[in-house]
Amino acid sequence: MAHLVAASNARPSTRNVSAAAADEPDADADAAATTSSGAKKGRYRRDKPWDHDGIDHWSVTPFTAEDNPNGVLEESSFAVLFPKYREKYLRETWPSVTKALKEQGVSCELNLVEGSMTVRTTRKTFDPYIIMKARDLIKLLSRSVPAPQALKVLEDETNCDVIKIGGMVRNKERFVKRRQRLIGPNGSTLKAIEMLTGCYVLVQGNTVSVMGGWKGLKMVRKIVEDAMKNTHPIYHIKELMIKRELEKDPELATQSWDRFLPKFKKKNVQRKKPAKIGKKERAVFPPTQPMSKIDKQIESGEYFLSKEAKERKAAYDKLQKQKDTSTDNHKKRQAAFVAPKEDDKPARSKSSKAKEEDVDAITASLKAKAKAKKEEDKRSKASASSFVMGGEAKSSKRDREDKTEKKSKKSKKDK
Numbered sequence: 505m506a507h508l509v510a511a512s513n514a515r516p517s518t519r520n521v522s523a524a525a526a527d528e529p530d531a532d533a534d535a536a537a538t539t540s541s542g543a544k545k546g547r548y549r550r551d552k553p554w555d556h557d558g559i560d561h562w563s564v565t566p567f568t569a570e571d572n573p574n575g576v577l578e579e580s581s582f583a584v585l586f587p588k589y590r591e592k593y594l595r596e597t598w599p600s601v602t603k604a605l606k607e608q609g610v611s612c613e614l615n616l617v618e619g620s621m622t623v624r625t626t627r628k629t630f631d632p633y634i635i636m637k638a639r640d641l642i643k644l645l646s647r648s649v650p651a652p653q654a655l656k657v658l659e660d661e662t663n664c665d666v667i668k669i670g671g672m673v674r675n676k677e678r679f680v681k682r683r684q685r686l687i688g689p690n691g692s693t694l695k696a697i698e699m700l701t702g703c704y705v706l707v708q709g710n711t712v713s714v715m716g717g718w719k720g721l722k723m724v725r726k727i728v729e730d731a732m733k734n735t736h737p738i739y740h741i742k743e744l745m746i747k748r749e750l751e752k753d754p755e756l757a758t759q760s761w762d763r764f765l766p767k768f769k770k771k772n773v774q775r776k777k778p779a780k781i782g783k784k785e786r787a788v789f790p791p792t793q794p795m796s797k798i799d800k801q802i803e804s805g806e807y808f809l810s811k812e813a814k815e816r817k818a819a820y821d822k823l824q825k826q827k828d829t830s831t832d833n834h835k836k837r838q839a840a841f842v843a844p845k846e847d848d849k850p851a852r853s854k855s856s857k858a859k860e861e862d863v864d865a866i867t868a869s870l871k872a873k874a875k876a877k878k879e880e881d882k883r884s885k886a887s888a889s890s891f892v893m894g895g896e897a898k899s900s901k902r903d904r905e906d907k908t909e910k911k912s913k914k915s916k917k918d919k
Contacts (some may be wrong), residue, residue: 524742545724554808557909564660564661565635566660567630567631567660568630569630571630572630572631572632573630574626575609575627575630576625576629576630576631576632576878579624579625580624580635580640581622581623581624581625581635582622582623582624582635582639582642583620583621583622584620584621584639584642584643584646585618585619585646586619586620586621586645586646587619587646588619590645590646590648590853591616591619591737593651594614594621594645595614595616597651598612598614600651600652600655601645601651601655604655604658605623605638605641605658608629608631608634608637608638608658609625609626609627609628609629609631609634610622610623610624610625610626610629610634610635610638611623611624611625611626612638612642621642621645621646622642623635623638623641637657637658638658640657640663640664641654641655641657641658643663643666644657644666644713644715647666647706647708647709647711647713648706648708648713649704649706649713649715653704655713656714656715657715661717662716662717663715663716663718663721664713664714664715664716664719664721665712665713665714665724665725666712666713666714667711667712667714667728667729668710668711668726669683669710669711669712669723669728669732670709670710670711672729672732672733673732679732682731682732682734683731685706685731685737686707686712686728686731686737687707687794688737692740693737693741694707695896696741697724697727697737697741699722699906700723700741700744700745700748701716701720701724701744702716702717702720703715703716703717703720703721703723703724704716705724712724714730723740726740727740739766739768742766743765743766745759746761746765746766747761747765747766750764752813760816780871812869880905
């Protein structure tokens with residue numbers, strides 16, 4: 505009996521099936537078409553009069569209080585910590601933040617003791633997603649984004665992304681250099697990225713805060729991540745500029761742009777290969793174990809001495825050590841009173857001796873010539889006077905005296 509009931513429940517009556525077929529003839533035609541083709545994909549597809557080509561599926565319709573008059577059921581809250589240097593600025597701009605959030609039905613709290621900002625929904629909150637926007641707002645405020653700029657994130661078209669770049673590069677110097685590439689000289693690279701992507705970008709510490717549309721956020725994230733992977737942002741900027749120009753041409757809307765975009769190849773800089781270290785020869789037997797203190801005492805015989813003998817030996821060793829240190833210190837003190845050794849005068853070389861002898865010979869010859877000239881002058885005067893006065897005898901005496909003087913000088917030189 506049970507089997508009969510199950511069969512009747514499983515198999516509908518032919519009367520009901522024929523009635524259903526009569527009511528929906530189009531369905532049978534579609535089913536027949538699908539069975540003939542062997543595909544079940546389009547069996548239940550119907551035309552949707554509310555969906556047509558004129559509808560923009562990407563447009564965000566504004567959410568008002570009339571769409572949700574009852575509000576949210578449960579309270580949601582988010583808290584974000586902020587650094588100490590942001591405390592003064594947040595205290596000044598907090599009234600404008602509370603005013604903007606109050607219009608959306610969200611309450612906020614600034615806790616200066618814990619250093620945190622908290623946002624939570626209230627009974628007046630009508631938009632369930634506004635709490636996520638409020639969370640993004642306090643996150644941007646904590647990352648040094650100015651309050652007027654951060655409040656724009658509450659708009660439907662504006663979104664934000666906080667990219668963490670702190671852990672992408674291990675070396676600190678390399679990290680600072682690559683982060684500086686994003687900013688560029690006088691912030692020129694950052695301005696170019698903002699103009700091409702239509703986003704607000706702020707590089708602060710270990711994070712990059714971005715505000716804008718979803719498309720722009722995706723592009724900025726790619727640029728930042730590639731910059732941290734040692735790809736310069738200028739390559740992406742060139743590519744975006746070319747795409748911007750290609751978008752103006754309606755003929756290229758359905759064509760591939762690969763032939764217009766630049767292809768940058770990575771240049772592998774050859775680096776010095778590390779010197780190959782040969783394999784160390786592993787010893788078959790382990791190295792000998794170093795001797796312990798007790799082994800050394802046994803070897804020297806100190807281990808077998810009595811307690812008194814050990815004490816006497818230790819005292820003797822201590823006394824000897826003191827004597828050695830005292831003698832060393834005494835030597836160091838006495839070294840200050842030792843006169844430094846004077847350098848001996850360098851011996852004269854043969855060339856210098858020869859030069860001195862030449863100088864002496866020249867001076868002697870010059871003196872001899874000068875004397876000879878004087879003598880000649882005297883003789884000429886004497887001869888003139890003798891001729892005039894008739895003093896021939898005197899001149900002969902003078903000649904003799906001159907000869908004797910010359911002989912005496914020669915004898916002195918020979919001695």
